Amino acid sequence: MMTRLPLKALVIILVLVSLLVLAVPAVAAPPWGWGPMQSTVHVVQPGETLYSIARAYGVDVYELARVNYLVNPNLIYAGQRLIIPGGYGYAPPPYAPAGANVYVVQPGDTTYSIAVRYGTSVWAIAQANNLSNPNWIYPGQHLMIPGGYYAGYAPHPQPAPPRVIVKKKVIVVEKTPAPKPAVCNENTKITFPRQGEVLNGPGTFAIEGTASIDNFQFYKLELGKGEAPIDFWSIDDVKTEPVVNGILLDGWNTGALPDGTYTLRLTVVDDHGQFPPPCDVVIHIRHPAGVDP
Numbered sequence: 001m002m003t004r005l006p007l008k009a010l011v012i013i014l015v016l017v018s019l020l021v022l023a024v025p026a027v028a029a030p031p032w033g034w035g036p037m038q039s040t041v042h043v044v045q046p047g048e049t050l051y052s053i054a055r056a057y058g059v060d061v062y063e064l065a066r067v068n069y070l071v072n073p074n075l076i077y078a079g080q081r082l083i084i085p086g087g088y089g090y091a092p093p094p095y096a097p098a099g100a101n102v103y104v105v106q107p108g109d110t111t112y113s114i115a116v117r118y119g120t121s122v123w124a125i126a127q128a129n130n131l132s133n134p135n136w137i138y139p140g141q142h143l144m145i146p147g148g149y150y151a152g153y154a155p156h157p158q159p160a161p162p163r164v165i166v167k168k169k170v171i172v173v174e175k176t177p178a179p180k181p182a183v184c185n186e187n188t189k190i191t192f193p194r195q196g197e198v199l200n201g202p203g204t205f206a207i208e209g210t211a212s213i214d215n216f217q218f219y220k221l222e223l224g225k226g227e228a229p230i231d232f233w234s235i236d237d238v239k240t241e242p243v244v245n246g247i248l249l250d251g252w253n254t255g256a257l258p259d260g261t262y263t264l265r266l267t268v269v270d271d272h273g274q275f276p277p278p279c280d281v282v283i284h285i286r287h288p289a290g291v292d293p
Contacts, residue, residue, distance in 0.1 A: 042081070044078055050076055053082065059218040102142050103143050103146055104140065104143075109139070111134040122259065125145060182279055185209065185279065187211075190209040192208040197283045204252060204255075208246065213242075215270040219267060221248060224265065
């Protein structure tokens with residue numbers, strides 16, 4: 001025979017259950033867009049290796065190399081900035097401001113190629129998306145592109161933004177004062193553009209020089225903002241064929257770069273991960289009046 005609980009006892013039980021439910025913290029709905037969360041930027045110190053940095057932060061060395069696009073995990077240098085990966089979460093920009101497109105990164109995309117496609121600059125995209133390293137983007141990532149509206153905030157689906165076709169133009173090089181070749185190692189040097197070269201764009205041109213050392217493995221070309229940049233980003237894939245007094249990169253498009261001073265860097269690496277001092281060349285980008293990058 002079942003015993004009925006007194007009404008007072010039943011009321012007390014219901015009150016306790018309600019208090020327990022209220023004590024459980026609500027789980028916030030994840031914001032829009034999957035992406036890396038809570039990453040840290042580490043500045044490499046003299047004597048550090050990728051393995052010691054990974055151990056210090058408790059992350060996998062191969063994951064650390066992957067998110068920083070390091071072809072050779074042994075090839076890091078003092079002053080280099082590395083992204084220390086955190087977890088992954090569902091994170092968009094907090095809002096889509098007027099005048100901004102949202103672009104979903106496709107395999108093979110780079111920040112530079114996206115900037116050229118939309119007629120904007122690498123710096124504008126990096127600033128709009130709080131990218132501490134413009135090289136670090138991945139397929140499926142949502143990027144705000146200044147200069148349009150995001151379709152997800154409109155009442156009806158919007159068509160994809162039109163593709164911007166950048167026509168090649170001839171680069172006119174100012175001849176006065178006459179630039180001088182960069183002072184670099186004979187086997188790691190950029191002969192064009194020369195030190196202090198002024199490039200009038202937008203347009204494309206070839207980077208010339210020599211990348212050939214004993215036990216050659218690969219070379220890479222990078223660009224940084226200013227005369228003594230801390231951060232560099234790759235302007236093309238690494239090259240696995242040595243070059244002697246030839247073309248290091250053909251058809252470099254400067255159209256997405258805003259006016260200013262930049263440092264072009266050539267690094268040549270051997271099959272042991274060793275490399276001589278990189279060759280740095282300071283150049284100046286100038287666009288004609290009325291032409292925005």
